[in-house]
Amino acid sequence: MAIRTRQQTLAAPITCTGIGVHSGKTATLTLKPAPENHGIRFFRTDLPGTQGIPALFSRVVDTSLATVIGENGVIVSTIEHLMATFAGMGIDNARVELDNYEMPIMDGSAAVFAKEINAVGILIQTAPRSHFVVTHPIEIADGDKFVGAYPDDSFRITCTIEFPNALIGRQSISIDLGDNQFIGEIAPARTFGFLHEVAFMKQLGLGRGGSLETAVVVDGDTIVNQEGLRFADEFVRHKLLDCIGDFSLIGMPIRGHIKTVKSGHLFNHRFITEFFKNRSSWETMTPE
Numbered sequence: 001m002a003i004r005t006r007q008q009t010l011a012a013p014i015t016c017t018g019i020g021v022h023s024g025k026t027a028t029l030t031l032k033p034a035p036e037n038h039g040i041r042f043f044r045t046d047l048p049g050t051q052g053i054p055a056l057f058s059r060v061v062d063t064s065l066a067t068v069i070g071e072n073g074v075i076v077s078t079i080e081h082l083m084a085t086f087a088g089m090g091i092d093n094a095r096v097e098l099d100n101y102e103m104p105i106m107d108g109s110a111a112v113f114a115k116e117i118n119a120v121g122i123l124i125q126t127a128p129r130s131h132f133v134v135t136h137p138i139e140i141a142d143g144d145k146f147v148g149a150y151p152d153d154s155f156r157i158t159c160t161i162e163f164p165n166a167l168i169g170r171q172s173i174s175i176d177l178g179d180n181q182f183i184g185e186i187a188p189a190r191t192f193g194f195l196h197e198v199a200f201m202k203q204l205g206l207g208r209g210g211s212l213e214t215a216v217v218v219d220g221d222t223i224v225n226q227e228g229l230r231f232a233d234e235f236v237r238h239k240l241l242d243c244i245g246d247f248s249l250i251g252m253p254i255r256g257h258i259k260t261v262k263s264g265h266l267f268n269h270r271f272i273t274e275f276f277k278n279r280s281s282w283e284t285m286t287p288e
């Protein structure tokens, strides 16, 4: 698939309101077009006068429950699904305004963000878009967790998950982010967890409402949500969504193939740290 060579932004502002999955707090999110070379930046409108936080790996301050970025004591939490949307739709520049510290979780997927951006359209800018090109394979493994990056002409991500659960088992999916598959195939996949996991239920904000509206809940070999799954392999699709979000923090689209097995935010971030250090495995490339 052809690699997009020009930077892009959304064509008009959009607004969404929802609840933070960890905080239970209502937040209003506004995405605005931004000029060339601006990148993705998060602004806290409830803290006037504070600077925007660039959505870059170097600004990640926590990944234990969600991806949190921060600068000078100002944080924005749970950015992964919106970041995946930008990367999945090829948006390089956007001003993200949020009136709280945690992003709204919406329905646990990126469907609303993708649909809203798709509705206003994408503006192609004139500045060239730089790519992060994988030049030599690099892999890390820890027990059965694995992440690798390999040279490839497209931007491909392949994810594999495995759970000791009859409903999930082992699932794999691979997509080329240049193929415009994100909106239909990946964005609607919701986050998931198991009913027996107390931490997960806390994460859902039980008591603050909205558990089955913000995630797929699995109880043994049953889906608790009445409407069932959106895809038979919705679990691995959501994992891919999270991976796209994690790798977007590199700050530019990748030209290469990322493979993950049983990875999560923490292990993906460990990989990115190694990747940056390993200067012989990548280079940045800017078209004419």
Ligand SMILES: [Zn+2]
Binding pocket: 080, 081, 191, 238, 241, 242
């Ligand atoms: Zn997620």
